[in-house]
Amino acid sequence: MLSVRDLTGYYGESHILHGVEFQIAEGEVVTLIGRNGVGKTTTLRAILGLLDRQEGSIRLQGEEILGLRTDRIARKGIGYVPEDRGIFASLTVEENLLLPPVVKPGGLTTEEVYGLFPRLKERRKSQGTKLSGGEQQMLSIARILRTGARLLLMDEPTEGLAPVIVQQIGSIIAELKRKGFTILLVEQNFHFASGVADRHYVMEDGKVVDMIPNDRLEAEREKLQQYLGV
Amino acid sequence: MATETQTPVAAPAPSGGVGQRAWLFVSLIALVLLALAPFVIYPVFLMKALCFALFACAFNLLIGYVGLLSFGHAAFFGGAAYVTAHAAKVWLLPPELAILLGTLFAGVCGAAVGALAIRRQGIYFAMTTLALSQMLFFVFLQAPFTGGEDGIQGVPRGHLFGLLDLNDPYAMYFTVLAIFVGGFWFIHRIVHSPFGQVLKAIRENEQRATSLGYDVSRYKLMAFILSATLAGLAGSTKALVFQLATLTDVQWQMSGEVVLMTLLGGIGTTTGPVIGAFLVVMLQNYLATTALPATVVIGIVFIICVLVFRRGIMGEIGHLLRWKL
Numbered sequence: 001m002l003s004v005r006d007l008t009g010y011y012g013e014s015h016i017l018h019g020v021e022f023q024i025a026e027g028e029v030v031t032l033i034g035r036n037g038v039g040k041t042t043t044l045r046a047i048l049g050l051l052d053r054q055e056g057s058i059r060l061q062g063e064e065i066l067g068l069r070t071d072r073i074a075r076k077g078i079g080y081v082p083e084d085r086g087i088f089a090s091l092t093v094e095e096n097l098l099l100p101p102v103v104k105p106g107g108l109t110t111e112e113v114y115g116l117f118p119r120l121k122e123r124r125k126s127q128g129t130k131l132s133g134g135e136q137q138m139l140s141i142a143r144i145l146r147t148g149a150r151l152l153l154m155d156e157p158t159e160g161l162a163p164v165i166v167q168q169i170g171s172i173i174a175e176l177k178r179k180g181f182t183i184l185l186v187e188q189n190f191h192f193a194s195g196v197a198d199r200h201y202v203m204e205d206g207k208v209v210d211m212i213p214n215d216r217l218e219a220e221r222e223k224l225q226q227y228l229g230v
Numbered sequence: 231m232a233t234e235t236q237t238p239v240a241a242p243a244p245s246g247g248v249g250q251r252a253w254l255f256v257s258l259i260a261l262v263l264l265a266l267a268p269f270v271i272y273p274v275f276l277m278k279a280l281c282f283a284l285f286a287c288a289f290n291l292l293i294g295y296v297g298l299l300s301f302g303h304a305a306f307f308g309g310a311a312y313v314t315a316h317a318a319k320v321w322l323l324p325p326e327l328a329i330l331l332g333t334l335f336a337g338v339c340g341a342a343v344g345a346l347a348i349r350r351q352g353i354y355f356a357m358t359t360l361a362l363s364q365m366l367f368f369v370f371l372q373a374p375f376t377g378g379e380d381g382i383q384g385v386p387r388g389h390l391f392g393l394l395d396l397n398d399p400y401a402m403y404f405t406v407l408a409i410f411v412g413g414f415w416f417i418h419r420i421v422h423s424p425f426g427q428v429l430k431a432i433r434e435n436e437q438r439a440t441s442l443g444y445d446v447s448r449y450k451l452m453a454f455i456l457s458a459t460l461a462g463l464a465g466s467t468k469a470l471v472f473q474l475a476t477l478t479d480v481q482w483q484m485s486g487e488v489v490l491m492t493l494l495g496g497i498g499t500t501t502g503p504v505i506g507a508f509l510v511v512m513l514q515n516y517l518a519t520t521a522l523p524a525t526v527v528i529g530i531v532f533i534i535c536v537l538v539f540r541r542g543i544m545g546e547i548g549h550l551l552r553w554k555l
Contacts, residue, residue, distance in 0.1 A: 074443030086438045088431045095427050100442040
């Protein structure tokens with residue numbers, strides 16, 4: 001589905017990514033984990049072409065997308081849930097939901113989306129700003145399910161949320177996996193990540209340094225704790 | 231951190247329907263008032279105010295809903311006035327065609343200016359529009375058909391669709407009113423269409439809109455062209471009302487005036503630009519009969535507005551009533 005090779009990325013003069021490499025197969029849920037500031041968010045932004053400069057290769061279903069304009073990349077079928085959730089405050093929940101363009105056939109219908117997120121249906125006339133953090137997060141995920149994007153990039157969807165909401169987000173990700181979405185997740189909450197993902201890529205200093213399948217987690221716990229510095 | 235318990239306070243769901251009905255009611259009253267107004271108030275004053283109101287609404291489409299401050303809208307307004315005046319006076323075209331030509335001209339100019347200007351943001355965008363509109367000003371100053379400092383005078387109003395004699399002040403007034411209402415309604419539709427929502431999204435955060443898959447430049451350009459075209463419609467109409475097209479309408483001061491009207495009424499509100507335009511035109515008309523210098527008084531009003539009610543008149547009222555005006 002997605003194959004990233006030798007990806008380097010810059011913000012202005014600062015060199016953040018130093019040759020990131022990883023692959024995701026169709027239908028997988030994969031996380032990028034690592035300490036703060038190792039380049040996880042930057043990697044997601046690089047996939048979408050949002051950095052000042054990026055080099056290397058990013059292939060989506062075999063097609064090179066590095067170097068394309070951000071809106072073109074999104075239209076190839078990549079849905080992005082940014083760290084700040086990216087809800088438009090001047091639009092209502094429903095307007096936010098219907099805003100992203102449908103880029104490919106096969107997306108969920110609005111009714112199916114509301115079926116996954118009944119809370120959003122209740123609040124569909126509310127202003128984007130009037131939502132709680134959890135509702136904003138759900139809206140941010142919900143709105144890209146309509147578009148037909150099959151690869152979802154999620155940047156810390158559980159950050160700052162109450163445990164109940166984190167659980168809900170977890171079951172939604174599991175449901176999306178069942179529906180065949182491919183998901184790349186940036187996560188600090190390792191407990192959460194281990195509950196939803198198939199594999200984990202560990203990042204350090206702008207590079208992927210290790211890959212741990214979810215079923216090897218227990219065995220590799222010690223190594224992992226070293227990586228994460230816990 | 232917002233919690234679940236706080237949220238129900240602000241659910242305006244039921245007011246949606248009521249708001250719409252209230253809107254309809256207010257619009258009807260406004261229409262009736264505007265229809266009766268020329269029998270009480272001097273029609274030429276009303277027509278002038280309506281032309282500027284449409285101009286301000288067109289400008290507001292850009293600044294209020296896309297967040298682009300154009301400082302060159304006079305070129306579209308005044309340029310369209312020249313084309314309409316020339317078409318009616320020299321080519322002897324009927325008024326509807328003269329207006330159409332002027333409006334089209336503004337749209338084409340808007341496409342050219344917009345295509346260059348939207349590549350930059352903020353002050354650079356504003357300065358690019360100003361520079362390009364100054365170039366157009368120079369063209370209108372030098373071109374043989376515009377009459378230089380004299381402008382084009384004695385433009386015949388003609389017969390609308392060959393039937394309605396626009397020399398009758400009431401016929402002219404209702405034509406202007408129809409154009410204004412049409413333009414206002416069109417802008418209202420744009421703002422509330424999916425296209426308008428993308429514009430608002432772009433205003434709020436360009437990068438977010440891009441990462442959802444929108445080609446932001448295309449949307450900005452479309453909005454710019456629409457805004458310029460509607461500004462042209464206002465300018466064309468004004469040329470027929472006053473039977474005149476002069477340099478005043480293409481000068482950069484006119485670009486400033488429309489900023490003032492929109493700010494005063496309330497940027498990003500539906501009705502604000504109309505109120506702002508009426509207020510400024512009223513002040514100008516009134517001050518012209520007194521010894522007070524109009525620019526100074528309007529300047530003071532502007533400063534008060536910026537200091538005391540920054541959302542503009544309708545913006546502040548809307549904020550107080552928690553209602554979108």
